[in-house]
Amino acid sequence: MNALAIRTNGLYKTYRTGFLHKKFLALNNLNLEVKQGEILGYLGPNGAGKTTTFKIILDLIRPEKGEVYIWGKRAYGSSYRQEIGFLPDNPYFYDYLTPLESLDFYGKLFNFKKSERIERSRELLLWVGLDNFKDRQLRKFSRGMLQRLGVAQALINNPKILILDEPMLGLDPMGRRELRDIIIKCKENGKTVIFSTHILSDVEMICDRAAIIFNGTVHDVVSVEKTLETEIQFYEVIYANTTGKHELIRFKEYKDAMEGVENINKQGLKMISFNPHRMNLEDIFIKQAEGRINRWGK
Amino acid sequence: MGKIVAISMNTFRESIRDRVLYSLIVFSFLMLAFSILLANITIGDPIKIVKDFGLAVISLFGVLITIFVGIGLLYKEMERRTIYVILSKPITRWQFLLGKYLGLSITLAVEVFIMTFAFFCLCFYYENIISWELLKAIVPIFFELLLILSIAIVFSSFSSTFLSGLFTLSIFVIGHFTQDIKILAASNESLFFKKLSQVIYYILPNLENLNFKARVVHNLPLPYKEIFFSILYSVVYSIFLLVLAIIIFNRRNFP
Structure with missing residues (x-):
């Protein structure tokens, strides 16, 4: 491995x-x-x-x-x-070829036998969901x-x-x-x-x-996997205030977050959501990107 | 070898779907038909005029097809980026280039065959015999086209369609006047121009070596040995150019 x-x-x-x-x-x-x-x-x-x-x-x-x-x-x-x-x-x-002809051509570049090429091409077209279009010229194909x-x-x-x-x-x-x-x-x-x-x-x-x-x-x-398993970084609480507008509060500790929720309930406000936030790839990516921007700034 | 054949067959397939090829072939037929009219209104032996004009048409349209279809096909691979998928397979760049060359050679062979057939029919209409001796001029024309194709491949391995076409056409024209360049070199007093003309004379192909049109039309003596050596000249020159094209192509990046 x-x-x-x-x-x-x-x-x-x-x-x-x-x-x-x-x-x-x-x-x-x-x-x-x-x-x-x-x-x-x-x-x-x-x-x-x-x-x-x-x-x-x-x-x-x-x-x-x-x-x-x-x-x-x-x-x-x-x-x-x-x-x-x-x-x-x-x-x-090549837009003048059909998917079947294209795959057959690429198969030739590996010196595969004809029977092998045909079998493999049909199997793959089925796999990628193009078996219904195998005889249509590629010029009529969409990007996807x-x-x-x-x-x-x-x-x-x-x-x-x-x-x-x-x-x-x-x-x-x-x-x-x-x-x-x-x-x-x-x-x-x-x-x-x-x-x-x-x-x-x-x-x-x-x-x-x-x-x-x-x-x-x-x-x-x-x-x-490890990134997604990291500990919860903060808790996001969203509620509707007296005017009905949504507001967000972040709590670092679970205890504080729960107290916040209690207060919202006491005041008779409406809870919208309660989200524990973990570090994800986006955070890592953005952090890296910000690091680069700072360096460019120097 | 299988990979080269796969590329060449695909190239042939692509070229015969090219509209430029058909329009040039149709136009060449019109020009052949025009030779009938020309033979009627010109003083002299009509059959000689038809033959002379017909051979010129085969040669000229062959060159145009070589340049427009040949260069376009290699450049298109890069411009349309179909080359990325091909070169990511276990195929070397020389196999790819050779496959392209062979595919286009087959296209040229078919095109020359079709035009020759039409030309023979035209001559048969005048003479009631099949003028096989015309092949003594047509076969060298075909080898001249292969040589021009190699020039086109060299240029299109590093420059754009337009420039490749321009360069190839220029070499085709100059290639028919290299004898004059030699004379110019001999008669010029400036040492610089003398040397320059000599260099051009020795580097550029002498395409007149493959031009037997006048001698065939006028039934002048033409030994097979001469034709053989002219063809050999074209083959050696083409191989040299293809090696050059492969060297350039091998060093290229495909970003």
């Missing part, structure tokens, strides 16, 4: 942007470890370097410094990608449907490692739920999953750990 599926060691990547080719440091000594069999959420604001990390792992982008290791071996050549499935951010496919096909193509080789860049993007609530189920199912089947997202609740629901990236550096890696 402790083996590392992916390890990046000191990745640096600079882009040149604009007319004057101004330098922009996208990754700054990025070290990331993804353990075998886990689901790792990769969190960060826009432009933090999430997509660049994934593309360097897949050799779509070459870093100036640093290395990538897959199962402890240096990622080199193309054969290491045999065991990886990748869903790019906003995936694009393309995203589903993206997930299917990432799984065509039954990969041991699944890298998903913003997989929830463009999906409706049902689609998001289905995708979460697919990711959990992948984990149950022994796959290692890393995915980037902005939606923190998704990470809380399915991830084992979350890595938080800012300005091209991983700042924190937290265990989601």
